[in-house]
Amino acid sequence: MTAKNPKIVFIGGAGNMAGAVIGGLLAAGYPTEKVVATGRDPLKLEAFAKRHGVVAHDDNIAAIDEADVIVLSVKPQVMRDLCMDLRPHLAGRNPLVITLAAGIPLAAYQRWLGEHLPIVRAMPNTPALVQAGVTGLYADAAVTAEHRAITERIVNAVGISLWVDQEEGIDQVIAVAGSAPAYFFQFMEAMIDASSASGFDRADAERLVLQTALGAAKLAMVSEVDVAQLKRNVMSPGGTTERAVQRFEQGGLPQLVAAAMRDCAERAAEMARELDR
Template sequence: MLAEVTQVTATNPKIVFIGGAGNMAGAVIGGLLAAGYPADRIVATGRDPLKLEAFAKRHNTVVHSDNIDAIDGADVIVLSVKPQVMRDLCMDLSPHLKGRKPLIITLAAGIPLAAYQRWLGEHLPIVRAMPNTPALVQSGVTGLFADEAVTAEHRAITARIVNAVGISLWVDKEEGIDQVIAVAGSAPAYFFQFMEAMIDASAASGFARADAERLVLQTALGAAKLAMTSDVNVAQLKRNVMSPGGTTERAVQRFEQGGLPQLVADAMRDCAERAAEMARELDQ
């Protein structure tokens, strides 16, 4: 037992990213390297030889086209493939994990821990990680849920990996991942839709579309930065922009009259419910 813990919690454990040449895993690898993680302790796998070669040159990491060879000696295995192929991948890996206890981190959406335990083995420490797309620019949010085999040391290395591209939050119950999806995983699309609506309205009012995009995106960036650095909450920040009887108040009143707060709540509930449905569908 001590040998297993020492191996997994080494200063720089060997991390193998299955599907590592893809966008999300590639972003995490890039974040780790930028944070000083040694490139020779990271392995990435993929199917396309040309992409693997380009990935190796860009990141100076080890690459493999064979997943089984790649996991040899791995302390941490990060699964970053599409949910539809995850079962087959896990079934392929499972015989080669007998007698070993590497930490398994999955970046795939929707698949519950019970499915991984069936496919890989109940003895393994497994973490479900739900990142969002801003991780591609090191500004992501990742929800995390662990099975009972995951130790404090496993949690520490998991946080080190995912926090290389943003921030993370551990949830106590697996259902919490569905809520993370609703509030963070899917949420970039909510903001993109709001920005799109603002850009469309601005263009319709006579702005050149390129100018409208520039103004809206910079304002969104500035508002987020202001909210993150302010010592007051977003409700107060909203009030700070509003003057009684002024332009902002008129716009905010229109949002409220149109039911925006309830619409957002309903949409987030629908998102979480769909996440739970997908988990049941993929738990086969």
Template sequence: MVFIGGAGNMAGAVIGGLVGSGYPAERIVATGRNKQKLAEFAARHGVEVSADNVAAVAGADVLVLSVKPQMMKALCQELAEAVSDRKPLVITLAAGIPLAAYQRWLGRGVPIVRAMPNTPALVGAGATGLFAGEGVSAAQKHIAEQMAEAVGIALWVDEEAGIDQVIAVSGSGPAYYFQFMESMIDAAEKAGMSRADAERLTLQTALGAAKLAMASEVDVAQLKRNVMSPNGTTERAIQCFQSGGLPELVAQAMHDCAARAAEMARELDN
């Protein structure tokens, strides 16, 4: 398995997860430009490293592309000859680039999976959306799923447009929670609590709420009601959120996020 740009944060998290879950480190190659960083990465994870993308791809059965979207076209054109000859499974971690673009850049007949991970993958708690293009076998889908599950959970979507919805929910979702946590911390500090105490309580509450929701057999709406007493403190706070239009604002934000993902796909495709 070859990771192009593999010494970066996201690919590094995936590689660390794979090795930690028992995938043989000697079967992984990570490429990058900085030789010192590559040497440090090899020492940390026990994988092979290379500064030569084309040479690394030559014997690959699975190729993971982990570079910025703006760099992807040039990278694919660099690798096109090797990839079109060997036709390895290509898994792309870049947001916004449609399969049609990869097929033009790499050649028809190359099996491609679009993967949309999120930043909690860096701590093994990620959520990754997956979409398989034409020609991806069941065995290759299993490989992509295994890779995603090394750093969290994986979810397949049936249509490529579903990746935009994944971006709106989980790809960009961590930032929504960070925004809400930031607002809670700021409000607590303004009310007189020290910022350190406000941050500690806010982050632990967010962690506890997520763990409770995942462990519970009831949905989050019921869990919310379980915290609320009639005419109590929590009910007053929730009424404030609802009267202020929070549910509608969240829906609009997610709609705009998915719309921007579709726009980026068109821009990057051109």
């Protein structure tokens, strides 16, 4: 792969995640004529292509004919059938394959598509939909430095990325980033519920909680101290924040978070075994 802007085919490109990645790429200046999106719904695909100015194709096989990069963005349940359909048309070719599907181990893709192909597992989280995502990346031995560079260019269009050296590391990425938006949503929901139950207007509570969460994250990202110190900076001895934080600690919040993250990583490993068939 030597082209400055390789041709990228997004199978399932009209879906939410692939659509977000395509939008981020184009916003970063990637040429529209080098991006192809396929989809099962002709009307949705046509509307998507018209909105973004990319090439639309309703035939996966024809779409990958001259692809340098193939991004697989379909549900895990249909991934095997898709790969088996593509396999005969990838013989003797060497496009980079990037999969956005959760749970399926790299060994399964190698069996379904061919062991000669460079394949990257990419695990993005839902904030990628607003260009604030985190994507975990794991590559097989056929992936070169050039492949890694174009992979980063693609996924970093919607946030940041992290390569892991062992495939098990993807399970940890899921626990700390992939599933983690739900942890924060649950905490925010609990705060909104508690405020509403105390008589505060729910819409006002939601507005304050969401803005505070956004502000706390932004402050943590630009601060030169770690989050533990930022927490202490808000606390005054004997004050209101200290009282609230003590209640969290007495309730076992740190231990509960650690246990939940272990459960998440363990379930990710279980799903990989279930899908590796």
